[in-house]
Amino acid sequence: MKNYEVIYQAIERGILKGVYGAETYLPSENTLRQTYHVSRDTIRKALALLMANGYIQKIQGKGSLVLKREQLRFPVSGLTSYKELQNSYGYESNTEVVSLKKIVIDQEVAHYTGFETGAVCWELLRTRAIDQKKVILDKDLLLTTIVADLDTEIAKDSIYRYFENQLGINISFAEKEITIDALTEEDRKLLDLNQQDINIVSVKSRVFTSDAQQFQYTESRHQVDKFRFFDFARRHPSTM
Secondary structure (H helix, E strand, C coil): CCHHHHHHHHHHHHHHCCCCCCCCECCCHHHHHHHHCCCHHHHHHHHHHHHHCCCEEEECCCEEEECCCCCCEEECCCCCCHHHHHHHHCCCEEEEEEEEEEEECCHHHHHHHCCCCCCEEEEEEEEEEECCEEEEEEEEEEECCCCCCCCHHHHHCCHHHHHHHHCCCCEEEEEEEEEEEECCHHHHHHCCCCCCCCEEEEEEEEEEECCCCEEEEEEEEEEHHHCEEECCCCCCHHHC
8 A cells, every 4th residue: 555545544534533623624734744754745645535535625725624524424436345434434333144155146136136147155144233223234145256265253344354355355346226125024124223214225236356257246225314325526627
């Protein structure tokens, strides 16, 4: 990881955990340079990345203004695991593994997941609790030819950290679809829903390695009123 990426992540954590409050200014470039013992160019690259991702706005003559960002916002673009979001935002959460088993992909499942009929996958079902309420149901299919070994202890922690650090999988990109779906009996059984809930937000993703091979299909089902799904876009490079 390059120096500016390390500094970007450090400042990002500071923003998300309130060290640098919304609508306040980051320390000056010179102060940041002295803090991190790097060049001004490195600091400027880190700040440019923070701005590109919607954390700050450069105000001429004043510095880097921290933009308002609310907790429990899930990015539409990008490939960030739930555990990484939890660590970044600093909220308390608990993961429960409901089931983990191997299945053979049939024609019906192949149609919506993108896997070939006959492929063998891990089927992983987990709930995520925030403030002692189970508000997310994660359903994963993972190709066993790429993820040969998986257990419940790994599944309770961060499967992406395991994939990248232990298995050496180069996770590259994902295709995502977001829909508002009717609640299923499984949702009602496994999640702590409100009485008035009739729908759920479903985020379906096909995830690929750097050689464009799909190894994961995941559906993450979220309680409607608990989350916001967001992206950040800029009109022109000149606004950066």
